[in-house]
Amino acid sequence: MSVHNVNSPAILRWKIGHRLFFFITQGLIVVHHDIKNCIVNKKYAEAIKVMELAISLFDASIEAFNFSSGYTKEEYEIEVRPSVAPPHFETLLSGTEYIDHTEMLKKIKSCREYFIDLPEVLKPTYEKYIATITKVYCNHSKICSRIVGDHKSEPAKIREQYMTRTLKYAGITDKT
Numbered sequence: 773m774s775v776h777n778v779n780s781p782a783i784l785r786w787k788i789g790h791r792l793f794f795f796i797t798q799g800l801i802v803v804h805h806d807i808k809n810c811i812v813n814k815k816y817a818e819a820i821k822v823m824e825l826a827i828s829l830f831d832a833s834i835e836a837f838n839f840s841s842g843y844t845k846e847e848y849e850i851e852v853r854p855s856v857a858p859p860h861f862e863t864l865l866s867g868t869e870y871i872d873h874t875e876m877l878k879k880i881k882s883c884r885e886y887f888i889d890l891p892e893v894l895k896p897t898y899e900k901y902i903a904t905i906t907k908v909y910c911n912h913s914k915i916c917s918r919i920v921g922d923h924k925s926e927p928a929k930i931r932e933q934y935m936t937r938t939l940k941y942a943g944i945t946d947k948t
Contacts, residue, residue, distance in 0.1 A: 780847075783851055785840055786840050786855075788839070792836040792840070793836040796833045797872045800833075800879070801875050801879050803826045807823055807826065808883045808886060812886065816894055823898065830901075830904040831904060833908055845919055848919045877937075883942070887942055887944075902944050905942060906939070913931045
């Protein structure tokens with residue numbers, strides 16, 4: 773297929789999946805604001821509900837990633853990657869460069885001090901929350917490995933650098 777076929781099934785999957793991810797990211801921004809407020813105000817039953825909503829949204833982001841990458845490695849190389857790289861964009865398009873993604877990470881980080889000293893009643897939900905964040909990054913890394921291959925540095929960077937950073941923001945580790 774031609775690189776210029778902006779309506780190819782692979783490119784449409786990529787676009788639709790990423791649009792879904794952007795909506796989910798917006799939800800995660802709001803939910804993390806709510807998590808912090810519930811914990812600060814000692815509304816633990818509500819905190820559990822919004823933490824469970826965050827878990828559901830993280831799970832939904834996994835499905836958006838899976839949908840958005842429902843094409844072959846060849847379709848990625850021939851169609852998708854050229855459509856999200858120069859000259860169409862200044863650099864290779866990455867979700868980590870979007871302000872919404874950055875804001876979501878800031879909101880997670882704003883919960884850190886409350887996650888570190890969490891009341892017992894919230895700990896089981898928090899453990900599921902952390903497990904889900906880990907699952908998101910592992911899934912993203914797996915997709916990246918399938919599409920670009922393990923020989924590239926991006927899958928390892930997702931697992932080692934980005935996941936560690938987000939888990940640190942979420943209060944689970946002090947490692948850099």
